[in-house]
Amino acid sequence: MTSPISDSTLERFRAAAASGDPAPAGVAVAAVSAGFALGLAAKALAVSARRGPQSAELAKLEPLTATLRSQSSRMLELAAGDAAAFEAYLACVRLPYAKDEERIERRHALDAALRQAIDLPLAAARAAAAGLQLCAEALPMTDLVVLADLAAAVTLLCGSLRAFLLCAESNVRVLGPRDSSHAARLAEETGRQRRALDLAEEVLERVAGTLRAASPRRDA
Numbered sequence: 001m002t003s004p005i006s007d008s009t010l011e012r013f014r015a016a017a018a019s020g021d022p023a024p025a026g027v028a029v030a031a032v033s034a035g036f037a038l039g040l041a042a043k044a045l046a047v048s049a050r051r052g053p054q055s056a057e058l059a060k061l062e063p064l065t066a067t068l069r070s071q072s073s074r075m076l077e078l079a080a081g082d083a084a085a086f087e088a089y090l091a092c093v094r095l096p097y098a099k100d101e102e103r104i105e106r107r108h109a110l111d112a113a114l115r116q117a118i119d120l121p122l123a124a125a126r127a128a129a130a131g132l133q134l135c136a137e138a139l140p141m142t143d144l145v146v147l148a149d150l151a152a153a154v155t156l157l158c159g160s161l162r163a164f165l166l167c168a169e170s171n172v173r174v175l176g177p178r179d180s181s182h183a184a185r186l187a188e189e190t191g192r193q194r195r196a197l198d199l200a201e202e203v204l205e206r207v208a209g210t211l212r213a214a215s216p217r218r219d220a
Contacts, residue, residue, distance in 0.1 A: 005032065005080045022090060023083040027121045030163035031082065034124070035075030037156035038131050041138060042068035044150040048143040057141045064138055071131055078127060082120040089113040089175070117171045118182055122189050125164035128157050129196035136203050144214060151207040158200045165190055 005013060005028065017029050045065040049058060092113045095106040135154050142150045168189070172182045 005076055005083065023086045024079065025083075025086065026163055026167045027082040027124060028079040030160040030167070031075045031079035031124050033156055034128050034131065034160035035072045035079070037153040037160065038068050038072035038075060038134075040149055040156075041131070041135050041153035042072065044142050044146040044153065045138055047146045048141060051143045051145070061138075061141055064134065064141075068131070068134055068138075071127060071134070074127060075124070078120060078124045082117075082124070085113070085116040085120050089117050114171070114175050114182075117175065118168055118185070121164040121168040121171070122185070125161055125168065125189060125193050128161040128164060129193050131157050132161070132196045132200045132203075136199055139203055139206060144210070147207055147210060151204055154200050154203050154207075158197060161193055161196065165193060 005024065008016070013024070013032065017024055042065050045061050045068065049061045049065065089110070092106065092109040095102070095109060097103045097106045132154060135150060135157070138150060165186075168186055172186050
């Protein structure tokens with residue numbers, strides 16, 4: 001897939017994900033999903049803003065909606081960055097290593113490419129966790145009619161966050177087993193993001209409780 005992910009159609013991206021090419025793969029697909037999730041959360045707030053919230057709530061809704069839209073675009077940048085990072089790693093793997101100086105140069109290039117291949121999914125995990133925090137902040141201001149959409153966004157973000165951490169772990173264990181610093185960074189990040197997943201569960205429980213308590217509309 002040579003064109004930027006942000007310029008691709010859904011069908012082209014789907015076909016690229018289903019192809020035999022090494023990229024886009026897990027992180028890029030999860031990032032695109034997270035981008036749509038953040039966009040969906042922004043939609044839920046935009047609809048809520050049109051349904052007559054209190055002025056104090058409206059003042060909070062508008063900047064929060066703008067932030068969600070910005071983070072949605074950021075996720076597509078991370079998707080493209082991860083695809084490029086993995087292609088760069090594969091290019092380093094193909095470097096010659098017959099001579100001592102070639103082996104040293106190749107090793108340095110691989111180390112740099114590996115760090116990028118680990119940094120990208122961890123950055124995406126942090127962005128997804130930040131998105132979950134935004135959704136939690138949005139919950140009290142979300143209109144009942146789009147509450148399920150906000151919950152859907154939270155559910156998708158949780159899946160993406162878990163996928164980012166899983167892919168980062170794979171890159172650490174499979175591509176860079178010699179460097180213990182990568183494993184330490186992964187463990188620290190995983191522990192930090194568990195709190196975001198716990199927050200997401202709280203949001204989903206609150207949404208479920210609100211929907212169960214909702215009275216059917218008379219015109220339904």
